[in-house]
Amino acid sequence: MRVRFWIAALVALGIAAVLAVALGPVALSPAEVWSAIVGRGDPTVSAIVLTVRLPRVALAACVGAALGMSGAAMQGTLRNALAEPYLLGVSGGAAVGAVIGVALRASVGFGIPLAAFAGAAVATGVVLGVARAAGGGRADVRLLLMGGVVVGAFANAVIMVAYAVAPPETVRGALWWMMGSVDAADWRRVGWLALYALVGGGVLLAWARDIDALALGDEGAAALGVDVERAARRAFLAAALLAAATVAAAGLVGFVGLIVPHIVRRAGLRQHRPLIIGAAIVGSTLVVAADLVARIARPPAELPLGAVTALLGVPFFLWQLRRLAAQ
Amino acid sequence: MVVRDDYGDTVAIGSVRPDRIVSLNPATTAMLFAMGDGARVVGRTRWDTYPPGVRSVTDVGDGLRPNVEAVLAQRPDLVVLYASSDDRAAAEAFRRAGVATVSVRVDRVGDLARTLHLLGLVVGDSIGAAAVADSVLATIAGVRRSTAGLDPVTIVWQVDESPFRVIGGGSYLSELIADAGGRNLYADLADPSPQVSIEDVLSRDPDAVLTSPALARTMRSDPSWRKWLQDSHHRVVVPDTSLVGMPSVRMGEATVQLAALLHPARAR
Numbered sequence: 001m002r003v004r005f006w007i008a009a010l011v012a013l014g015i016a017a018v019l020a021v022a023l024g025p026v027a028l029s030p031a032e033v034w035s036a037i038v039g040r041g042d043p044t045v046s047a048i049v050l051t052v053r054l055p056r057v058a059l060a061a062c063v064g065a066a067l068g069m070s071g072a073a074m075q076g077t078l079r080n081a082l083a084e085p086y087l088l089g090v091s092g093g094a095a096v097g098a099v100i101g102v103a104l105r106a107s108v109g110f111g112i113p114l115a116a117f118a119g120a121a122v123a124t125g126v127v128l129g130v131a132r133a134a135g136g137g138r139a140d141v142r143l144l145l146m147g148g149v150v151v152g153a154f155a156n157a158v159i160m161v162a163y164a165v166a167p168p169e170t171v172r173g174a175l176w177w178m179m180g181s182v183d184a185a186d187w188r189r190v191g192w193l194a195l196y197a198l199v200g201g202g203v204l205l206a207w208a209r210d211i212d213a214l215a216l217g218d219e220g221a222a223a224l225g226v227d228v229e230r231a232a233r234r235a236f237l238a239a240a241l242l243a244a245a246t247v248a249a250a251g252l253v254g255f256v257g258l259i260v261p262h263i264v265r266r267a268g269l270r271q272h273r274p275l276i277i278g279a280a281i282v283g284s285t286l287v288v289a290a291d292l293v294a295r296i297a298r299p300p301a302e303l304p305l306g307a308v309t310a311l312l313g314v315p316f317f318l319w320q321l322r323r324l325a326a327q
Numbered sequence: 328m329v330v331r332d333d334y335g336d337t338v339a340i341g342s343v344r345p346d347r348i349v350s351l352n353p354a355t356t357a358m359l360f361a362m363g364d365g366a367r368v369v370g371r372t373r374w375d376t377y378p379p380g381v382r383s384v385t386d387v388g389d390g391l392r393p394n395v396e397a398v399l400a401q402r403p404d405l406v407v408l409y410a411s412s413d414d415r416a417a418a419e420a421f422r423r424a425g426v427a428t429v430s431v432r433v434d435r436v437g438d439l440a441r442t443l444h445l446l447g448l449v450v451g452d453s454i455g456a457a458a459v460a461d462s463v464l465a466t467i468a469g470v471r472r473s474t475a476g477l478d479p480v481t482i483v484w485q486v487d488e489s490p491f492r493v494i495g496g497g498s499y500l501s502e503l504i505a506d507a508g509g510r511n512l513y514a515d516l517a518d519p520s521p522q523v524s525i526e527d528v529l530s531r532d533p534d535a536v537l538t539s540p541a542l543a544r545t546m547r548s549d550p551s552w553r554k555w556l557q558d559s560h561h562r563v564v565v566p567d568t569s570l571v572g573m574p575s576v577r578m579g580e581a582t583v584q585l586a587a588l589l590h591p592a593r594a595r
Contacts, residue, residue, distance in 0.1 A: 300388030
């Protein structure tokens with residue numbers, strides 16, 4: 001079962017990546033695409049394949065991997081199958097931070113991700129704090145989600161206000177953050193997002209046993225000698241950093257962190273080390289495929305990537321909610 | 328030879344004459360056609376309507392945040408972009424793909440001659456560019472002379488209803504209004520299309536409100552306007568949307584029409 005999952009996951013990612021490079025608003029034959037990749041062939045086709053499609057597919061893959069890992073870690077840490085950065089308001093906070101960073105003309109590789117992370121950390125603190133206070137010290141699942149949705153709405157409102165009052169040249173792209181897109185892909189952006197994903201993912205993998213213990217419940221974790229409070233906080237912050245880096249690179253892409261860990265757990269992976277790695281692979285596949293749909297649904301116009309993932313994610317969320325309610 | 332565009336990026340001139348131009352701003356597309364270089368335009372935005380012949384050029388989608396791949400598929404050797412922060416990433420993407428790119432901000436009357444000069448150099452048709460600039464600016468100057476002695480008509484130019492937006496001092500239309508013998512009551516706002524309240528518009532009490540055909544209809548059925556409309560000195564003026572729609576080669580004609588609408592007694 002598990003071996004089959006890993007093979008299937010990697011094959012699916014391979015197929016999605018090949019299709020995403022081969023298909024686009026401009027029809028190219030597989031032979032043309034191949035000669036562009038191996039460095040021969042027509043300069044226009046090479047430009048389309050090498051400077052537009054490849055970096056875009058790579059950026060989508062990094063966004064998906066980071067969101068998948070972030071969602072897996074958040075669900076484990078909070079023992080809540082509905083947790084994910086978008087629904088918990090973490091991404092919204094990151095978007096506000098990113099917009100402030102853009103308005104201050106911060107750098108794409110460092111300043112904007114840092115501002116996004118600061119925004120994500122503030123949103124996380126507010127959501128967890130309110131849920132704990134309202135739940136009498138324990139962060140109740142429903143309170144967390146409610147707090148997250150409300151903080152997300154507040155973040156939207158802040159971005160709307162910034163859009164309305166800021167000089168047009170500074171935050172014109174702000175609405176873009178709210179819809180999500182990987183259209184600004186270039187190798188530099190891919191490079192630094194890959195770096196954040198590797199560091200954040202590596203940290204989460206190193207703490208995977210703590211997350212396993214947290215998933216058993218506070219008493220179980222404490223019995224295993226885990227400092228529950230500290231382990232939960234640092235794992236959650238690492239997950240928030242991953243989400244913030246994706247927001248800085250591609251705006252708000254919701255629900256990936258929700259769907260992906262479920263798919264991986266379905267394959268029988270329960271421990272967080274394989275779960276996080278599996279979530280990275282499945283997350284990449286999902287976002288690469290979603291971006292392909294966004295590009296080819298109605299060319300030359302593009303659908304917002306965040307809208308495509310939400311169209312998949314919202315029905316999934318409702319289905320999960322029903323399942324949880326039935327239990 | 329090398330020139331700088333409005334992003335400050337360098338554009339090489341003269342080595343190759345571009346034969347396949349994609350223009351991602353309807354204003355620059357109209358300029359290229361007016362210069363007589365329309366046959367070299369192989370891609371335009373979905374918003375282009377002028378000149379009518381532009382409809383037969385391939386539509387590559389939006390001009391702001393363009394679809395880079397769809398533009399490259401036209402095999403352009405020159406891409407003309409609107410130089411706003413939205414288009415920076417696209418300009419870099421075209422350069423990486425090895426396509427010459429020139430990005431220009433065309434917002435004001437003063438941008439016309441500068442943009443035409445730059446386009447003339449880049450596409451290798453400085454004579455065509457100078458002829459167009461001279462003709463448009465000479466027409467505007469002629470209208471300005473003919474309205475110089477007239478009492479200016481105070482106006483507000485509504486461009487959107489919800490939110491309520493008007494033409495501000497930052498727009499070329501505010502300049503054309505002044506040339507046509509009008510006075511834009513929102514010329515004091517630097518924003519090209521500031522958001523204002525209907526109360527503030529009524530308190531400034533314009534002689535005329537300029538607007539689009541659709542907005543003029545809603546205005547006539549809107550109770551907020553009833554009192555202003557009852558005054559027989561007040562007028563609703565609807566300029567030809569296709570003339571006033573962009574800061575490009577039709578600004579001369581637009582000024583002629585605005586002068587005729589604002590000062591009908593003087594129109595010939």
